[in-house]
Amino acid sequence: MRNGVSGIDRFLISTKPDIIKMRFIFFSGLLKTIIFPGIILKQVSISYGFSIKVKLVTLCCFFLLNTYTTANLYFPFHIKNISAMSHSHPHLALANLLFPSIAHTSESLELLYPARSVSTVTRFGPSPTGFLHIGGVYTSLLSERIAHLNSGIFYLRVEDTDDKREIENGVYMITEGLAKFGITIDEGPIGKDGADVGSYGPYTQSKRGSIYQTYVKELVARGMAYPCFLSESESVAIREEQTLAKQPLGIYGSYSPWRVATLEEVTEALSAGKKYVLRFRAHGNPNKRAKLHDEIRGDIEMQDNFMDTVLLKQTGIPTYHLAHVVDDHLMRTTHVIRAEEWIPSFALHIQLTEALGFQAPKYIHIAPLLKADGGGKRKLSKRKDPEANVEFFFEQGYTVEALVDYMLGIMDSKYEAWRLENPTVNYKTYPLVIDRLPLSGALFDIVKLDSIANTVLTRLSTEELQSQGLEWAQKYDKELARLMEQYPEMTYKALDIERHTEKDPRRFTKFSDLRGQLQFFYEETFESLKNTAPSLPECVTPEVQKAFIEDYLKAYDSTMDRDVWFEQLKNIAHTHKFARTGDEWKTGEYIGRVGDIAMMLRLLLCASAKTPDLCYTMRVLGRETMEKRLKR
Known part of the structure; x- marks a missing residue:
């Protein structure tokens, strides 16, 4: 008796092939001890007229003799002496010794997890030991695309066998990160509170x-x-x-x-x-x-x-x-x-x-994603490289679309040309194939990513840029978000400067660029900028500054065309001894150039040498703010 189950019981319920075979032999033997002798005895008794008592005694003798023989011949370790298993089946005895209470068999598990009806099934099997690695997103994106392009299934399996390194909320960080990338997971611990979705779970190895x-x-x-x-x-x-x-x-x-x-x-x-x-x-x-x-x-x-x-x-x-x-x-x-x-x-x-x-x-x-290091290349490291963490890209304000386009371009050399021809088409329609996957590691090129990201943000309407930028700021730059919400009209006008024109400077690569392009429009952030503003050009003395500003404000008209505005600026500067052209400057009769005057205006109005076009910046600021800042 072991675990409440006798040797006979285990023999009767076992699904092992060898036991099934022996069970058949055993019951065949019992069949011979009862049925066949009974038939023979019946025929003999008819001929010789045996009494009922003689018949029963004879039949019992047959039964006892054949049962004893069958049991000893076929089942010495199941019935006569289970310890004898160690001599005739040592590996089986060892297995039962080490695992006495296993409920399943390989056969029963095959029934629990039947073959699927789809031709392609892929998975992502991360370990919840830290942040979601950009390489993991790359692998997930590839696996998801291969599955869904073939009408298959992509599932998430948590490989948490390294319990010493597992971190709290590690699984949530993984599922949340993949969700941000819009990677569709069909099965896995993706339900409410991490509940399993799908019929092939548990999808967490520690539960298996x-x-x-x-x-x-x-x-x-x-x-x-x-x-x-x-x-x-x-x-x-x-x-x-x-x-x-x-x-x-x-x-x-x-x-x-x-x-x-x-x-x-x-x-x-x-x-x-x-x-x-x-x-x-x-x-x-x-x-x-x-x-x-x-x-x-x-x-x-x-x-x-x-x-x-x-x-x-x-x-x-x-x-x-x-x-x-x-x-x-x-x-x-x-x-x-x-x-x-x-x-x-x-x-x-x-x-x-x-x-x-x-x-x-x-x-x-x-092949892995690599990083240039000391003239060579190495794998992106969780410990050394901030860009290994997908959260780095979200904090910087890269769009998911840019990151996906960049990774698909690494996977398939033909993707970039397809994207140029189809700039607004969903990437999921691209026929990605594994034959074009690179065999050597690709250098993770931030410059290339920035180029793609700039194209993506440039393509957005100003309304979309403002809306998505605000959504990003609400999570990663709360002060900026507050100001964008407080001054929505000015924010829109500031973002819209020269966008989608022939001279579009494509100022935005990632949403974190918004602060640098908006901070001088808001009075609250402008005040702090003044403390670190560069000095005015040396040729612009306080006396020159005061005189020029007085004349300029008298002539300024915010409705002027930009080219007319610039001609006016040059002419007023000229009256204060600033050269309008290079030829004029060469004469030596001027104290500075018109660029010095433009820089003075830029620094006084924005406290920064890098701003959007000065003409349009003045329009957004408005005359009241201009006068306040220029006369300060």
Whole structure:
């Protein structure tokens, strides 16, 4: 009796193929002890006239003799002595010893997670250990596009097996970040309060422990996995031995003493309370080359896996190697799109897939996003590079459209030309194909991104720019948002200066640029700007300044055409000894140029050397504000 279930009961309810076969034989034997003898006895009794009592005694003798024979011949470990299993089926006995209470079988799990009706299923499997990486968005966008362009399913799976590094609200940060990019997730922990949506969950690996243990138990039962009780000091000693012998470092072959341990040795270790991990018993040959196929790289040759990799940690939590193979199979993933850093583990993952009897999905190992560093290139780092965090781009005010266009341009070399021909068409109509994915890492080019972002904001109407800019400011620049809401008409006029004209200076690349273009229009921010304003040109003395301003305000007319306005400015400047042209300046008869006068006006009116066109800036400020600032 174990866990309230007898050996006979386990025999009767088991779904193992070998038990089913033996169950058939057993009941066939019982059939022979009752039915066939009964028929024979009936015929004999008719001929010889046996009494009922003789018939029953004879039939019981047949039954007892044949039942005893059948039970001993076919079921010595189920009925006669269950402990005998350790001699005839040591791996099965070990599996039952390690996992006595597993509810599922691989067969029952296949029924729980049936094949899907769609041809393409992709996923994004992030770890909730920090902010959402821009590389993760790149992978998600690619995976989502491949799925939905083929009328398939894209799901989110939280790979939280690294419990030591998991952070609070990590999953929310991921789902919120992907939502900002408009990436449509069909299944995953995307419901209210992180509830699962979809029929193939749980979509969080920490909630799938019994599923992984089911498959590990079956691997143990087939001799393809084993418990390893090596201590840290023993592992260190093995590495030192391997280093001296110039052998590959790791636990494998003769360097894995528990690989060949007997059931008695394992039982003794368990009784002693020793901690252990479950390792894959690799069957690879270190002298053999494995040929594996990648959808964009073609056939890849690499050393066959011979390492006995950990499948279950001491805590019972699976490693990525086991978890993703099991999950991709049960969730019916057809295309695994992941970083090329997983190529060295490719052989192991295919070995595990085959050992578990799964059909391997198609693998696509994509090149990473890189950053220029000291004349070379390296991966974008979570620790070193602020732009690795997607929140960096949102804080800066890049539009999602610009970021998506930039990433699609990296994925597909033909996308940029398509966008130029279709500037307002939704990117989701673009026929992205995996054949054009780059094989080498792309440099994350901020200059290129800025160019795309500038085009996107330039394309917006001024109403859209003001509305979306305000929405951004409400989250990232609350003071600016307050002023934009307080002065909506002036804000609109200031943003609209020269927009969508032949001389459009395309002043806005990201929404954070709004502050720099609006701050001198609001009296509250102008006052603080004055403290850091550059000095007036040296040729503009206080006396010259006062005299020019007095004449200029008398002549200024806000309704003048810009060219007329500029001619008037030059002429008034000329009367105060400022040259109107380069030729005039060369004569040496002037104290300065008209540009010096324009800079004086710019600094007095805006406290900044960089402003929108001065003529239109004056119109937006209005005469009252102009006079106030010029006469101060």
